[in-house]
Amino acid sequence: MAFEPVLLRNVGKPGVRQVAGYREAGGYKGLEKALGMEPDAVIEEVKASGLRGRGGAGFPAGLKWSFIPKGNDKPKYLVCNADESEPGTFKDRILMEQDPQQLIEGCAICCWAVSANTCYIYIRGEYVEQAEILEEAIRDAYANGILGDDVMGSGFKLDMYVHRGAGAYICGEETGMLESLEGRRGQPRIKPPFPAVVGAFGCPTVINNVETLCNVPHILERGADWYKSIGTDERNTGPKLYCVSGHVEKPGTYEFPIGVTMNQLIDTCGGMWRGAKLKAFIPGGASAAILPAKHADLPLDFDQLAKAGSMLGSAAVIVMDENTDIVRAVHRLAKFFNHESCGQCTPCREGTNWSELVLKKILAGKGNPGDAELILRICRNMGGTTLCALADAAVGPLRSLVQNFPEEIAAWIDNGGAGAEPRRYFAEEVLV
Amino acid sequence: MSEASEPRLPEEIREAIDALRPRYPTEEALLLPALHMAQRHWDGWLPDEAIAAVAHELNLTPAKVYGVVTFYDLYHQNPVGRHRLRVCTNLPCALRGAEEVLDSLRSHLQVDEDEVTADGKCSFVHFECLGACEQAPMMMVDDDYHAHLTPESVRRIVEELD
Structure with missing residues (x-):
């Protein structure tokens, strides 16, 4: 049975950025249905769908919503995480560019379910055009009674604002984002209390990723049972956007039922770049462990990837061919994490710095026999010892370099750089 | 005061x-x-x-x-060029030749990162992932994205700036 795109169904359709065109394409039926239901029933429907967060952690969305305390003594907020900064990830950009009303509808349903009257869309500062598209779509939604004092004639009041970040990966972390929204350095908070209890401006707050919220209108419109019928099993449900980059012929964002394999993605992307062979891939963005080519038939879902020692993360699939130097690739990622560590926790601030330095030394031909073990020791010091998950993320590629590609690191160390002609990231002839 | x-x-x-x-x-x-x-x-x-x-x-x-x-990386504490170039060099762009694009840009502008060209026109930096990996290698010029760069095209783009 051919899979009909759900999240990307409006891509390229003229006029869908406006309410009228989006409605013509079948939009706003999910919100209409939700407003006719009790908020708790909406939460139950999303719980029943099995929807798990699409930002990286895979936390069940309905369960997250249910943590918001009932009662009206404090305002409640939804903060939509559009900070998309995980290297390799560009799905949320596509969703906001192509179908902003779908996101507004998902946000509105979530706000109704948790009784939030204000929604902030925190978008990374570099997405200037996408922020403008969203602003425009929000203005149109206000003008058409989707937002404002009387959402679709229900009496429900909802305001929605775009808030631009200013360039910091850590602001994609839930509480780093809240700090940034409140006008501070984006340094993650100590948890508990969790944002569901003490979030934005000290009030109960739901934080969901763009893609997560874009799933919600479809769950309401077509039902949890339909949604659950897509995917590998009851813990991995629904459609999923895979961002494929690196050494494939046609990199891009592709929608599949969750659980597609690397080989299927390579076929969809027109094969490997210039016909080279697959050496390795990162299935879930820079934070995920790098897997060797032998895993190319593994279903890319939350649980199968966890079993293989990696993770689905943001489903940013970075493909590396046989000419790729994995040590150089991991060094680049280590440099990224060193730059982006907020510096608050010592194990992360020091660990991300030392891991970059050790890899740099190896690539300068000055590696020592104990360096692989040294990298693992740095990983042990960073993992699970910090306020947020950035240090754990930095560990992902580092540990997989030593464990999955020992021969690559050994080649650099054994040859002392002499015989280790640095292989390139890419095939040189393309640049001519 | x-x-x-x-x-x-x-x-x-x-x-x-x-x-x-x-x-x-x-x-x-x-x-x-x-x-x-x-x-x-x-x-x-x-x-x-x-x-x-x-x-x-x-x-x-x-x-x-x-x-x-x-x-925050987008706020600057030193003067910048009239046009600000941010070249993504994170892994997905590096796999498609971003370092060579950056080298080409550096030698063309004859300044280093965070410096302003003598005519005040440009300053550049390497940048972390800009969320457009399907366009790799890519860069941001002021508020706009430029896709599928080569060492030659990056020079052309600079030449065409006012």
Whole structure:
């Protein structure tokens, strides 16, 4: 049975950025249905769908919503995480560019379910055009009674604002984002209390990723049972956007039922770049462990990837061919994490710095026999010892370099750089 | 220094900030939007004068504003070129030749990262993932994305800037 795109169904359709065109394409039926239901029933429907967060952690969305305390003594907020900064990830950009009303509808349903009257869309500062598209779509939604004092004639009041970040990966972390929204350095908070209890401006707050919220209108419109019928099993449900980059012929964002394999993605992307062979891939963005080519038939879902020692993360699939130097690739990622560590926790601030330095030394031909073990020791010091998950993320590629590609690191160390002609990231002839 | 000579935001920015006030329950939350506006006004960077003006407008200390400015990659504390180029060199772009694009740009402009060309036209930096990996290698010129760069095309793009 051919899979009909759900999240990307409006891509390229003229006029869908406006309410009228989006409605013509079948939009706003999910919100209409939700407003006719009790908020708790909406939460139950999303719980029943099995929807798990699409930002990286895979936390069940309905369960997250249910943590918001009932009662009206404090305002409640939804903060939509559009900070998309995980290297390799560009799905949320596509969703906001192509179908902003779908996101507004998902946000509105979530706000109704948790009784939030204000929604902030925190978008990374570099997405200037996408922020403008969203602003425009929000203005149109206000003008058409989707937002404002009387959402679709229900009496429900909802305001929605775009808030631009200013360039910091850590602001994609839930509480780093809240700090940034409140006008501070984006340094993650100590948890508990969790944002569901003490979030934005000290009030109960739901934080969901763009893609997560874009799933919600479809769950309401077509039902949890339909949604659950897509995917590998009851813990991995629904459609999923895979961002494929690196050494494939046609990199891009592709929608599949969750659980597609690397080989299927390579076929969809027109094969490997210039016909080279697959050496390795990162299935879930820079934070995920790098897997060797032998895993190319593994279903890319939350649980199968966890079993293989990696993770689905943001489903940013970075493909590396046989000419790729994995040590150089991991060094680049280590440099990224060193730059982006907020510096608050010592194990992360020091660990991300030392891991970059050790890899740099190896690539300068000055590696020592104990360096692989040294990298693992740095990983042990960073993992699970910090306020947020950035240090754990930095560990992902580092540990997989030593464990999955020992021969690559050994080649650099054994040859002392002499015989280790640095292989390139890419095939040189393309640049001519 | 007398009160009157202390740096203040221009009237149009103060009005724009006022328009955003109802969106947030605190003044502090206006800081990032205010800094974006101030940076645009002060030719793409934030001199001490701009930091003091934003701090005054939002009733914050300059030290607090300075702390926020130093945290974020999009705020600059030194003069920048009329056009700001940010070349993504993270892994997905590196796999498609980003380092060679950056080298080409560096030798063409004859300045290093964070320096301004003699004519004041350009400054460049390497940047972390810009979320457009399907366009790799890519860069941002001011607010716009440029896709599928080569060492030759990056020079052409610079030449075509005014």
